[in-house]
Amino acid sequence: MEQLKYVIEDKTIAYLLGENNFTNDESAILELIKNAYDAGALNVHLVFSEGMLKIIDDGIGLNENDIRKLWMHVGKSEKKYDILDANNHQRVLAGSKGVGRFAMARIGGKISIYSKKENSEAIIWETDWNVSQIKKDIHNTTTGTTIIIEQLREKWGKSKINNLVDYLSRTYNDNAMKIFIEHSDYNGIVSSYLPKAELGINCLSYIRIKYDSINHILTTDIDSDEFENSAQQYCPGVNLNRQTIVTNIFNEFDGSKEYDLNDDELKSRLTDLGDFSGEFLFSVKPNRLEIEKFLYKHRGPQQTISGGVVLYRNAFSIALYEGKKDWLQFGKRSRISPAAASHPTGAWRVRENQIAGKVEIDKERNAVLLDLSNRQGLDENIYYELFVRIILTGIAEFERYRQGIIRLIDKKNKKESKVVETPVSDKIAKNPKAIPQLSEKETHQLIAEIKTFRQEQQVARQEKEDVEKQYKYDVQILNVLATVGLKASAIAHEMKNDRNIISGNIDSIITALKDYEMWEKLNSPECTDKAYKNVPDLLNKNKEKCIKILRFMNIMLSQIEKNQFNPQTYCVKSILDKINNTWKTDYAWVEIHLDVDANINYLISEDVFQVIFDNLILNSIQQNDRKDHLDIYVKVALDNNILHLSYSDNGKGLDKKYKDNPMKILEVHETTRQNGHGLGMWIVNNTIKMAKGEIKNIDGSDGFQVTFTIGGV
Structure with a gap:
């Protein structure tokens, strides 16, 4: 041929x-x-x-x-x-x-x-x-x-x-x-755009990541020169200049709903991906007020590095990943989570213009990262998705480290009280004609007071902007949940008049079948041997579901009543008993043990307890839905007008990805459940913060336990 x-x-x-x-x-x-x-x-x-x-x-x-x-x-x-x-x-x-x-x-x-x-x-x-x-x-x-x-x-x-x-x-x-x-x-x-990192000169923090594909370990090293030495007094136990974080990537990604992979498949792909490394230069330019407020050491680096993050395969970059394309999606991450670093509960994200760097891969070692046929990019397959997420895991560790420092420093700003005396300005305000009679000392004092007024105006303006940013972020998330809740409550209101029909329909059907002399026939062995044809059993199950729907309607209608949000002096035990009874009705396999003195009364709105404990209980139930029995323990004590609360269960505890840092579960959208939204613990933390409290400790090694306070300064 x-x-x-x-x-x-x-x-x-x-x-x-x-x-x-x-x-x-x-x-x-x-x-x-x-x-x-x-x-x-x-x-x-x-x-x-x-x-x-x-x-x-x-x-x-x-x-x-x-x-x-x-x-x-x-x-x-x-x-x-x-x-x-x-x-x-x-x-x-x-x-x-x-x-x-x-x-x-x-x-x-x-x-x-x-x-x-x-x-x-x-x-x-x-x-x-x-x-x-x-x-x-x-x-x-x-x-x-x-x-x-x-x-x-x-x-x-x-x-x-x-x-x-x-x-x-x-x-x-x-x-x-x-x-x-x-x-x-x-x-x-032609020289390289990314110079050797010099803290304070071309960056404020230098981040290095290294991925070990055999053991699925990501090591993130951080060197920082961002904060004054005086900041250390507000950050006990935190190294402000150097930090190393080791992350088990398999534990971090296991059960993620982003990938349709079982454990063995995930391990295999994480291994096949191969070792790689990266380095990043981080910089910000705070204003004068921010420098005073958060004890920043620099007004920004002396040299600005631009060019984004470049992906190199050995000696040369890969087309479309040479720094102009935001291939790590810093912009998208910061839009989804726009919280400032000082936000008490929101997750701060690095902005595109704050970071430059490079990631280095190898032609053979990382062979699964494939070129497109035109060599102008990479095939963005499952390996590429894992690769990008590993890099962002390292970046997230830096974000968490830096935000933790800023949150600790910010506590001083809330405690500081300003006592301003303005006797000269008061004098002039009452009698402007007295200006010419001011002594030299009074004139200098008046000038100082005017400067103080201006500074306070700037501080107030900055604080107003910070508060607006904080609550804009919170509202973005809560509006979504509120909209869902309002839709559900609207349906509950529509069905309110039908509740008698819903609850009585099944009994009426059974009565009718008996009147038509069909009930005994439907209960006979030949009519009940197949589940999908077993009418009595189907009706019984339907009745159980109707009862649950009615309970849901009652809860929805009761929890959105306006008086739930009005602060009053409540008996804490009564509120918790009410919450306990609601959950006990629907979940017989869950037992809630309350240890709270009946004499503890506290000025608070009832919804605070409902939001906190409903989310905690729901998390416990969802994490342990395969158990036959679950015990939940709630303990409350009052000391110096501060409530000290402890919540725990005897379930499986936290997922292994949170073993080294349990507090990470408080971050927005942090979840390991396949269909989870990752907002439950964020809402708990946010509610506690709004109630002037603080989560003190989380432990997930033997069951789940969280201790927190409500009230205080």
């Missing part, structure tokens, strides 16, 4: 794999720089002149055989994983597809390559993308390659050259080969 081969016109190949295959001219030039890097070049020069670009490298060069057997064979590449260059430096080769040479077609219409390989004759290869030819070059004696691109498709002016320099500085991640650019508006070497 005759074998057939495709025949493709040179100009068509040049268009498809060159002009049409690269998103911009800069990425096409980068492809040619990669070729020089793979050839072991120590230096590559880009020389721009009128209508022409020369790319000159001192690599190993090409000979006639290379041109005929490799260069002209589209899609063929004999490049290995790595080489050693002339300086004995290991290089992981960037190319492998055998199509990068067509990048020249994106840049210009006429190409000439002058190349010489050691112990071989020099050659000249030329093409206009219609006809290609090769000939010997008897004048060339220097090893290396020079590419001359003429009939440039774009004008390379100052702006375009500056874009190229910026692009190459972000996309090249090695110092084994130097890149020089010569142009009428630029003459110099």
Whole structure:
């Protein structure tokens, strides 16, 4: 049988794999720089002149055989994983597809390559993308390659050259080969955009992450110089300058509803992903009031680093992940969770403009992170999703560390009381004509008082903005829950008049069936042997569900009554007994044990207890729904007008991902349940904070336990 081969016109190949295959001219030039890097070049020069670009490298060069057997064979590449260059430096080769040479077609219409390989004759290869030819070059004696691109498709002016320099500085991640650019508006070497981290100079915090794929461990190291030494007195036990957090990624991701993977599949993919690392430079620019309020050490770094986070595969970045695309979705994260770092319960997120950095992967070690066919990005498959989430887990550890410090410092601001005496201003306010009679001392005092007024105005304005941001964030979340609740209550109101029909319908149906002499027949063995045809059993189950619906309606209607939100002096035990009776009715397998003195009375709105304990009890039930019996213990004591409360159950306790940091369950959307919303414990914490209380401790090692206070300053 005759074998057939495709025949493709040179100009068509040049268009498809060159002009049409690269998103911009800069990425096409980068492809040619990669070729020089793979050839072991120590230096590559880009020389721009009128209508022409020369790319000159001192690599190993090409000979006639290379041109005929490799260069002209589209899609063929004999490049290995790595080489050693002339300086004995290991290089992981960037190319492998055998199509990068067509990048020249994106840049210009006429190409000439002058190349010489050691112990071989020099050659000249030329093409206009219609006809290609090769000939010997008897004048060339220097090893290396020079590419001359003429009939440039774009004008390379100052702006375009500056874009190229910026692009190459972000996309090249090695110092084994130097890149020089010569142009009428630029003459110099391309340096890396991400400098060595210098705290206080180009960043305020430096974050390093390292993923161990064998053990599924992510290590996050943080170095910080953000806060004054005086902040330490408000942060006992916290190192303000250095922190290392070790996270078990399997425990962190296990049971996540984002991935349809069982335990073995998740472990396998986390292992296959391979080791990788990253480093990030974090900076903010606080204003003067924020510096005083949170004891910041700097007004911001002396040098601003821009460029986002770049993803490098060995020496070069991957297209579309060179820092301009927010591929880690910092913007989306901060929009979903816009809380300020001082927010008492909301999760602060790093903003896009506050962080720059790089993540480094390897061609073989991270082979599951696949290139798209056009080499302009990655296949965003399950491995990519896990990869991104691991990186963001490290970022979240930094966010949690920094926010924890700021929250502790912020406590001092709530305790400080300002006593301002303004006798001179009072005097002038009563009698403005007294200004000329002021003594020199009184004049200076009046000036000082005016400055104090202005400062207080600024502080008040800032505090107002902080409060607005805080409650805007809370309202965003609570509005969603409130809307759901209002819909449910509206339906409950509509059905209120039908409750007698709902509760009595089943009995009426049974009575009717008896009157029609059908009931005994329906109870016979032949009519009850199959569950889906067992009418008496179906009616009985339906009756049970109707009773639950009626209870739900009663709860909905009672808990949204206005008097629930009015502060009154309540007997704490009575409120808890009421909550206990409500849950005991629907969940016979749950027993709530109350240890509270009947003489404890407290000024509070009833909804505070309902919100806190309904969410705690619901969490206990949902986490232990496979148990036959669950015991819940609630203990309350009153000391110096502060309620001290303890809640615990004998269930399975917290998931293993929270073993090292149980307080993490208080964060927004933090959940391990497949259909959980992750708001229950956040609502508990938020409600306790609004009641001037604080969660003191959470323990999930032997059942679940939380201790907290209500009331106080």
